[in-house]
Amino acid sequence: MSHKSDIEIARDANKKPIQEIGARLGIGSEHLLPFGHDKAKVSQDFITSVQGNKTGKLILVTAINPTPAGEGKTTTTVGLGDGLNRIGKKAAICIREASLGPNFGMKGGAAGGGYAQVVPMEDMNLHFTGDFHAITAAHNLLSAMIDNHIYWGNALDIDPRRVVWRRVMDMNDRALRDVVTSLGGVANGFPRQTGFDITVASEVMAILCLATSLADLERRLGDIIVAYTRDRKPVTCRDIKADGAMTVLLKDAMQPNLVQTLENNPAFVHGGPFANIAHGCNSVMATSTALKVADYVVTEAGFGADLGAEKFMNIKCRKAGLAPDCVVLVATCRAMKMNGGVPKGDLGAENVEAIRKGCPNLGRHIQNVKSFGVPVVVAINHFVTDTEAEVQAVKDYVESQGSEAILCQHWAKGSEGTEALATRVAQIADAGVSQFAPLYRDEMPLFEKIETIAKSIYRADEVLADAKIRNQLHDWEEAGYGDLPVCMAKTQYSFSTDPHLRGAPTGHSVPVREVRLSAGAGFVVVICGEIMTMPGLPSVPASENIRLNEGGQVEGLF
Structure with missing residues (x-):
């Protein structure tokens, strides 16, 4: 067994020039905009030229509710992509880009692990191709233009107390959650309370990941509601006239990034909205392009299937006309034990009884994913x-749920460890048995959509929402937003809204604290419980251990 760290393994990778990776998907070097030797953006011309190609098979990788034990969803996505290529299939993977903030906060990098990784790992976890910087700039351009409009006479009659567009930066900085701007007198504008969110929580990020073209991007940016007038009328980004300039700033960021796995297989890494407050999937552009150039595309959705997979199906697939052919649900024995009540320190000891006790969490995710009409395999x-x-205990349980579980050893062995999973997944995808349908119809009232998810996915008894929230939803329906999907913002650690409630709880209720209209992204955000849009750094942040070594190489990013 190798005991090299992820970053050491990544550094020893035998990378091929990105033109070679592109060639495997039929992307000529003239259609690759290279960033160094090992990463490139795919040109819009090329993307347009392949729209007539047949569409490949789409495989979604999701997971049980995350535990501190770690599940390895991205690692499995990468391992499965490598495994499919190993058994002779033309496969690509699509994952999200990493946010700088969490890299320096809790977790270090996010590009798989062990021998199932995407490289170049350091670049992907730092500035990569600049997409997140462009999103930050576009978002803050709009913020500046709103305050500037108010300063120069406020022709739109914006109520400065009702500006809902905050600012963003891609760093965990709790001091900026709640701030007062424009202090210092007349020249600096009108003082008002506002705050910062992390870039991945920006509606611009969600829009970039759902837009299907530059024209669609500009239209969606224009639809963003940024403020309300004194008589409560919405003011949009289009009213502020920022949509054109924002599109210019995002022109290159819209193009998917191509990199490679450790085994030199193609990987699209593009976009990265928060999974607990936005839809948590990589970009529609990347996924739909990959489906036109590969026979099998493996992608992931953030956190457990109650958040990531539900939003992938109800938001991304619904809006982009995609349909998964097979879903892979990642679980670990360690996480099953944790769901069965074993503390983190004791996870190393064998405990089959705790696994059996913890398996209902997995069982509910299996049933939930099946409710979308899609076949499920457990990895x-x-x-x-x-x-x-x-x-064996996990395998037996999964079989009792009418599914099958396959042991995967990609972390230690790369694609050799996922041959069995890849073979089975390809069989299921090729069989064409998926009868995918979203959970609710577009025309269902917004509150009923919330209830549908709460009852059928979370197994809650009821949704608690006061009259103010119900009236707000009703007003949005009257204004023509009733056909939008809902994007649930809740803890990722439990089916319920209580992060400490593990397993498969029933008999709980879902309290809705607030609803927000993301008119540009095209969904209504439903906030349940405490959800942080600007994380803080922990007492000992990862950044304390990140440095360059004597050889000028990055240390401490995982």
């Missing part, structure tokens, strides 16, 4: 401490 991401009896 057991192998850890060295897992025993045969523990793995």
Whole structure:
């Protein structure tokens, strides 16, 4: 067994020039805009030229509710993509870009792990091709133009107390959550309370990831509601006349990025909206382009299937006309034990009983995904401490749920460890058995959409929302937003809104604290419980251990 860190493995990778990777998908070097030797953007001309191609098979990788034990969803996405290529299939993967903030905060990088990684790891976890910087700039241009409009006479009659567009930066900085701007007298404008969110929480990020073309991007940016007038009428980005300039800033960021796995297989890494407050999937541009140039596309959705997969199906697939052919649900023996009540320190010891107790969390995710009409396979991401009896207990349970579980060892062995999973997934995708349908119809009233998700996915008894929230939803329906999907913002750690409630809870209720209209992204955000749009750094942030070594290489990013 290798004991090299992820970054050491990534550094030793035998990378090929990005033109070679592109050539495998039929992307000529003239259609690649290179960033160095190992990453490139795919040109809009090329994307337009392949629209007539047949569409490949779409495979979604999702997971159980995350635990501190770690599930390895991205690692499995990468491992499965490599595994499909290993068994002779033409496959590509599509994952999200990493946010700088969390890299320096809790978790270090986010590009898989062990021998199932995407490279160049350091670049992907730092500035990459500048997409997030462009989103930050476009978002803050709009912020500046709103305050500037108010300063120069406020022709739109914006109520400065009702400016809802905040500012963003891609860094965890709790001091900026709630701030007062424009202090210092007449020349600096009118003082008002506002705040910063992290870039991945910006509606501009969600829009970039759902837009299907530059024209669609500009239209959606124009639709963003940024403020309200004194008589409560919405003011849009189009009213502020910022949509054109924002589109210019995002022109290159709209183009998907091509990189490679450790085994030199193609990987599209593009976009990265928060999974608990936005829809948590990579861009529609990347996924739909990949489907036109590969026979199988493996993509992931953030956090557990109750958030990521639900939004992938109800928001991304609905809006982009996509349909998954197979879903892979990632689980680990360690996480099953944790759901069964074992504390983190004791996860190394064999405990088959705790696995059986923790499996209902997995079972509910299996049933939920099946409710979309899609076939499900469970991937057991192998850890060295897992025993045969523990793995067998998970397999037996999954079989009792009418699905199948396959042990995967991609972390240690790369594609060799996912051959069995890849073979089965390809069989299911090729069989064409998926009868995908979203959970609710467009025309269902907004509050009923919320209830549908709460009852059928979370197994809640009721949704608690006061008259103010119900009236707000009704007003939006009257204004023509009733056919939008809902984007649930809740904790990722539980089916319920209580992060400490593990397993498969029933008999709980879902309290709705607030609803927000993301008119540009095209969904209504439903905020349940405490959701942080600007994270803070922990007491010992990862950034304390990140540095350059004598050889000028990055240390400490995982």
